[in-house]
Amino acid sequence: MMFVQSTLASEASVAPDSSSAVTYLAETGLHYTRAVAETGQCSSVAVDPTKTETDPVSNRIPEDKSAGASEDLVTTLSSPSPVEEVTATVVAERCFNGKWTKTEDGDSTETTCVCNRGWKGKECHLCDGRVRLTDPTGLISDGVGNYSVNQQCAWLIDGFAAQRASSSQNSSTADTIDRGPAPTIRLRFEHFATECSWDHLYVFDGDGIHGSPLIGAFSGIIVSDEEEQETVFDNMTLPSSSSNSVTSITPRFQPSLLQKPTPEFTAKSGFVFLFFYSDAAYNLTGFNISYAVNECPMGDTGTPCSGNGVCLDGVCTCDGGFTGAACDRLVCPRNCSGRGTCDREAHRCRCQEGFAGPDCSQASSDGYWDVVPVSNQKRAFQPSPRASHAAAVYRDQLWIIVRCLEVNWKEQGCGIGLQLLRLRLRSPGRKEALSYGKMRKEGSPDSEALTGGEDFMEDSLQFIVSFDLTGRVWITIHSEGDKRPSWRFGHSAVIHGDKIYIYGGTLAREGEVVNELWTFDITSHFWEPVRVVEGECNDLLCGPLASTGHAAVDIGGQMMLILFGHSPKYGYLSYVQEYDFGTAEWRIVRTHGARVQGGFGVAATWDPVSQMVYAQGGAFSQSTSSYVITDAMYAYDPDTRIWSLLTPSGSPRYLHSMVAIDGAILMFGGNPHNDTSTSQGARCFSSELFVYEPGCDSWHRIPFPRQAERDWWGESPERFGHSASVFDGAMYIFGGYNGRMLNSLIRFTPGDCGPRQTEAECVIKQPPGRLCRWEGSKCEPPK
Numbered sequence: 001m002m003f004v005q006s007t008l009a010s011e012a013s014v015a016p017d018s019s020s021a022v023t024y025l026a027e028t029g030l031h032y033t034r035a036v037a038e039t040g041q042c043s044s045v046a047v048d049p050t051k052t053e054t055d056p057v058s059n060r061i062p063e064d065k066s067a068g069a070s071e072d073l074v075t076t077l078s079s080p081s082p083v084e085e086v087t088a089t090v091v092a093e094r095c096f097n098g099k100w101t102k103t104e105d106g107d108s109t110e111t112t113c114v115c116n117r118g119w120k121g122k123e124c125h126l127c128d129g130r131v132r133l134t135d136p137t138g139l140i141s142d143g144v145g146n147y148s149v150n151q152q153c154a155w156l157i158d159g160f161a162a163q164r165a166s167s168s169q170n171s172s173t174a175d176t177i178d179r180g181p182a183p184t185i186r187l188r189f190e191h192f193a194t195e196c197s198w199d200h201l202y203v204f205d206g207d208g209i210h211g212s213p214l215i216g217a218f219s220g221i222i223v224s225d226e227e228e229q230e231t232v233f234d235n236m237t238l239p240s241s242s243s244n245s246v247t248s249i250t251p252r253f254q255p256s257l258l259q260k261p262t263p264e265f266t267a268k269s270g271f272v273f274l275f276f277y278s279d280a281a282y283n284l285t286g287f288n289i290s291y292a293v294n295e296c297p298m299g300d301t302g303t304p305c306s307g308n309g310v311c312l313d314g315v316c317t318c319d320g321g322f323t324g325a326a327c328d329r330l331v332c333p334r335n336c337s338g339r340g341t342c343d344r345e346a347h348r349c350r351c352q353e354g355f356a357g358p359d360c361s362q363a364s365s366d367g368y369w370d371v372v373p374v375s376n377q378k379r380a381f382q383p384s385p386r387a388s389h390a391a392a393v394y395r396d397q398l399w400i401i402v403r404c405l406e407v408n409w410k411e412q413g414c415g416i417g418l419q420l421l422r423l424r425l426r427s428p429g430r431k432e433a434l435s436y437g438k439m440r441k442e443g444s445p446d447s448e449a450l451t452g453g454e455d456f457m458e459d460s461l462q463f464i465v466s467f468d469l470t471g472r473v474w475i476t477i478h479s480e481g482d483k484r485p486s487w488r489f490g491h492s493a494v495i496h497g498d499k500i501y502i503y504g505g506t507l508a509r510e511g512e513v514v515n516e517l518w519t520f521d522i523t524s525h526f527w528e529p530v531r532v533v534e535g536e537c538n539d540l541l542c543g544p545l546a547s548t549g550h551a552a553v554d555i556g557g558q559m560m561l562i563l564f565g566h567s568p569k570y571g572y573l574s575y576v577q578e579y580d581f582g583t584a585e586w587r588i589v590r591t592h593g594a595r596v597q598g599g600f601g602v603a604a605t606w607d608p609v610s611q612m613v614y615a616q617g618g619a620f621s622q623s624t625s626s627y628v629i630t631d632a633m634y635a636y637d638p639d640t641r642i643w644s645l646l647t648p649s650g651s652p653r654y655l656h657s658m659v660a661i662d663g664a665i666l667m668f669g670g671n672p673h674n675d676t677s678t679s680q681g682a683r684c685f686s687s688e689l690f691v692y693e694p695g696c697d698s699w700h701r702i703p704f705p706r707q708a709e710r711d712w713w714g715e716s717p718e719r720f721g722h723s724a725s726v727f728d729g730a731m732y733i734f735g736g737y738n739g740r741m742l743n744s745l746i747r748f749t750p751g752d753c754g755p756r757q758t759e760a761e762c763v764i765k766q767p768p769g770r771l772c773r774w775e776g777s778k779c780e781p782p783k
Contacts, residue, residue, distance in 0.1 A: 096144050098124035118153075119143070127153035127276070134161035136293045139190075142276060142286035147194075149280050156207065157272040159183035162293040182270035183294045184314025187215075189223045189263045190288040196220035196673040196684040199278040201287060207271040215265050215272075216740040220673070220684030221284075223262060264297040264326060266314060299328030323347060333359035348373055356749070362705065367751035367768035369705060369717075371744065372732070375472045383465050383474060385741035388655075390493030391723030391734060392500055394522050398467035398725070398732065398745075399477075399500065464520075467745065469727055477525060484527040485518045486510075492552030494560050496581050498522045501530075501560060503579075504547040513568050515546040517579070532579065535587035543577045543586045545570065549655075551604035553613055555638050557581070563615055563636075564602040572598025572621035576636070593642035596634060597621055601654030603670070609663035609782050610694050612637055614646075616667055619654045629654050629674045633692065647697045649690055656686070657724030659731050661750055662781035664771045665692040666731055668748070671720040685718035685738040689748065691769055702768045717746065731769075753779040 095113035103110045113124050120128035125144035133140070133155060140155050163183045187203065194201070200219045206212025272291070296304040296311035305316035309327035318327035321344065332342035332349045340351035340360035351360035362368035374382075383400050392399065464477040490513075491505025500520040506513050517530040534542055550565025550573065562577035574596050578587040602618030613636040619627040629652040635644045649667065656670025667690045672683055689702040704717060722736030730749040736742045751767020762772050762779035773782050 094123045094125075096123055096125045121148075126151065130154040130156070132156045132158055132161075133291075134158050134165060136162045136166050137295070138291055140274065140287075140289045140291065145285070146283045147199075147276075147278055147286040149278055149283055151276065151278040153276045155274045157185055157274075157291055157293075158207075159185045159267075159270040159272075159293045166293075181313070182268060185267040185270070185272045186292045186295050186297055186314060187265045187267070187272065188290045188292075188298070189218075190290055191285070192218060192222040192263075192287040192289075193284040194219050194278070194286065195282045195284060197671070198281065199283065200276070202275045202277075203265070204273040204275075205267040205271075206269045206273060208273050209275070212269070212271075212273060215267065218739040220739075222739060262300050264299070266297065266325065297326035297328075299324070299326035301326075301328065320344065334361065337361040346373070357705070364749070365752045365755045365767060367702065367749060367770065369746065369748050372469075372747050373472055374474070374745075381465075381474050381476060383467075383743050385743035386735050387719075387721030387737035387741055388489040389723055389735060390491055390502060391725045391732075392493050392495040393469070393725050393727050393732075394495055394498065394500075396468065396470045396727070397475075398469055398727075398734070399522075400465045400467075400734075464525075469732075479520075479527060480525045481527065483529065485516065485529075488514070490548030490550075492550055492562065494552050494554040496554060496557060496560070501552075501579075503544070503552060503560075503562060504550060504565070506548045513546045513548045513566075515544040517544065530584065532586040533584050535578075535580075535585040536589055538575060538588040538590055541570075541575070541588055543588045544579075545573065545575070545577065545588070547573060549600040551602050551615065553604055553606040555606055555613070556608065559638075561606075561613060561636075561638060563604050563613070564599040564618060566598075566600040572600060572619075572627070574598040576641070589641055591636075591641045591643055594634065594645040596643050599630070599654075600627070601656075601671075603656045603658035603667060605658045605660045605665065607660040607663065607665065607694065609660070611639075612694070614658065614660070614665050614692070614694070616649060616658060616692075617653045617656055617670065628652075629672070635694075646692075647699065649692070649699050651688065651690065651701075653686060653720075655720040657722060657733070659724050659726050661726055661729060661731065661769070662771060663694065664750065664769060665694065666690070666724075666748070666750075666769060667692065668724055668731070668733060669717075669719050669722055669736065685716075685720055687717040687719070689769070693771060695771075753781055 097119040098113050098115040100111050101114045103112065113122065115121070115124035115128075118127060118129055118131035120126050121143070123144070126148050127141070127143050128151075131154070138157075142151070142153065160183065163180075192201075196219055198219070200217050202209075202217050203215040204212040205215050274289075276287075294314045296309075296314055296316045298304055299306045301307060304311045305318065306322075306326050306328040308322040309316040309318040316325065316327050318324070321331050323329050323331050331344055331347045332340075336342055336349035336351065337355075337360045339355040340349040343350050349358060349360050351357070354364055356362050356364040356368040357370050386400075389400065464479055466475045466477055467473070468475060485502065487508040488505035489508060491502050493500055493502045495501070498521065500522065501517065502520070503517050504513070504515055517532060519528050519530055520526075521528070532544060537543075544562075545565075545567055546569065547562065547565035547567050551563045553561050553563070555561055559581060560579040562579070565573045567573055575588050576591050578589055579585070580587075597620045599618035599620040602615050604613060604615040606613050615634045615636065616632070617630060618632075620630045620632070621627050631648040631650055631652040633646040633648055635646055636642070637644075651672060652674060653670035653672040656667060658665060658667045660666075669686050669688070672686050672688075687704050689704065690699055691702060692699050716738055719733075719736030719738045719742055722742070723734050725732045725734075730747050733746045733748070735744070748769065750769030753762065753767065753770060753772035756762040756765060756767075756772065756779040759774040759779075762774045766772055771782055772779050
């Protein structure tokens with residue numbers, strides 16, 4: 001966005017005889033807005049040349065062995081050297097991150113803007129190359145106004161150098177001080193708005209890409225002013241100096257934004273490496289990220305530990321009654337809304353009968369959201385965060401299948417550190433980016449499991465774990481035997497009997513899309529590959545097809561249906577594949593009715609009430625090389641093999657989830673972003689919950705509690721690539737991706753039909769997420 005690296009750097013230079021007013025706003029924490037542009041004020045800081053030395057030949061900052069850096073470290077020479085100056089080719093009226101230089105040629109004198117290292121453009125307004133930061137605090141930005149297309153910038157925050165610099169101010173012998181424990185580095189996203197899914201900022205907890213845990217791959221609108229509207233340009237054209245206004249260019253879209261808590265992250269290695277990449281299409285206002293070495297998170301208060309705890313070595317120890325990394329959340333939010341009592345030992349509210357949710361603010365009869373509590377959460381084992389996994393519940397246990405190795409162990413045990421994902425994930429289509437294949441689960445009403453997935457791990461540290469939904473504890477499971485499937489994502493999983501069936505997906509190491517079918521025996525803990533019997537073919541196309549990002553459903557315990565997906569050989573798939581549990585026969589069947597295009601990341605579920613399969617959304621093919629996100633809703637009758645086109649949801653998305661509860665179809669989350677030119681906003685992740693009523697062929701949206709994210713939600717509920725499962729009449733959401741991999745388990749419990757005493761109340765006033773029918777003298781869900 002606007003700000004740059006060092007709080008010690010000087011103000012941007014103004015061209016001689018220029019009427020432009022350039023104001024230094026870095027200290028205020030403001031970012032570049034339309035109002036600022038119209039007044040001719042721009043926040044900008046010039047990089048201090050002594051802080052950003054690089055190798056002028058390779059444009060790589062040389063290694064600093066004295067700092068104890070690894071060979072991968074992008075760092076500086078041990079002694080300062082002048083920064084190479086790059087002269088802009090066009091005469092500018094403003095010089096944001098450089099200095100004015102006069103060149104005399106005979107009788108003429110030309111004044112040009114000479115950029116400091118790390119900046120480019122006619123006005124030195126765009127980030128460029130690699131920069132090492134050694135101040136204890138600072139600001140990182142992509143530049144002034146909207147960032148450019150095809151832009152690549154990198155920053156290394158050297159916490160050890162900052163720590164030495166801080167010590168040298170207090171000790172004449174600072175250079176002889178041992179390196180000591182690694183300092184912590186706090187990152188705070190003051191502003192972040194990039195083109196969803198295509199322009200990313202990668203943040204690593206380490207001195208480079210290789211071997212450093214990936215904190216997150218951020219994209220889309222994450223932090224922006226509530227009243228501000230993002231402006232997208234087809235290509236980067238800085239507003240003219242004469243107008244000083246970004247409104248001179250017609251915006252592609254102007255989404256309204258809901259203000260959310262400011263994201264903060266802490267790195268513990270002593271280094272943070274950030275890499276920004278933009279593609280050749282659209283661009284937004286970019287980002288401002290503040291950092292501080294050995295300082296604690298502040299939340300939205302501007303005070304370390306929010307004034308509710310003690311800061312020690314960059315970590316908050318919260319006072320009683322507060323929780324969260326910044327001690328900014330109450331253990332019992334809103335004092336349990338006056339509808340419960342606070343259990344400070346368990347860190348939760350005990351709600352009165354009829355009320356629910358973390359703050360007891362939601363009437364249970366109207367449906368409610370809550371975070372599934374974990375017993376002894378501070379000491380309990382937690383699964384590694386992941387997305388694009390598959391889920392199923394068996395009786396009262398939730399299963400996650402991942403491999404545990406001795407490599408990449410972190411101090412807190414298996415799966416706590418998110419390791420670098422080999423960035424080979426691709427969403428089928430014209431562009432490449434981080435994209436996570438969708439997994440589906442289905443099972444008997446009282447069973448669910450989670451399998452595989454993607455978790456930013458080069459090697460998974462947990463092969464299989466389960467969550468006891470009754471005892472509320474995570475359990476490690478040891479697989480027996482030597483056979484087991486390779487780590488994968490984009491596969492599907494269903495339960496039949498006491499076995500979990502996983503099919504297809506993309507192998508994480510090789511990047512190969514496979515057609516493998518495996519079973520995991522929940523009783524014996526043995527894995528077995530399944531040899532299928534070839535059955536019916538379709539136009540000489542016989543299964544099983546290699547597929548990723550498909551959906552799978554269990555049809556009444558008789559067969560498994562595989563729907564949609566993407567094949568490297570056949571592209572987007574529209575075929576319906578059947579697997580018979582009894583005969584092991586695999587068929588690709590001929591379907592009739594509505595025309596169905598191939599799709600990726602489609603959500604699907606089997607509804608035992610209507611005896612139909614419902615499928616919604618997905619990335620559907622427009623051609624062999626492009627796709628569009630759809631809001632289409634289909635029903636499939638497995639007996640007649642007929643597709644029907646239903647009322648669309650009005651909300652396109654993919655990599656979302658869908659479940660059926662007592663005849664109601666619930667759809668949650670997903671990625672609602674189409675290409676920027678047709679999108680209604682740069683939203684990559686959704687927390688929207690929709691309910692479809694098959695009998696009425698109608699949709700309605702259930703609003704997410706407005707107070708949830710700021711008051712009692714440990715992390716944003718927005719996500720895609722998660723799993724959704726049904727247990728005891730509630731929908732359980734696990735994991736997913738929202739710039740970071742998630743491992744939270746949240747739950748939506750639909751409303752209750754019981755309190756409705758008359759037929760009119762039962763039929764007209766349906767509780768959120770629940771369908772009710774008047775049966776005799778009672779209001780009950782359909783059977």
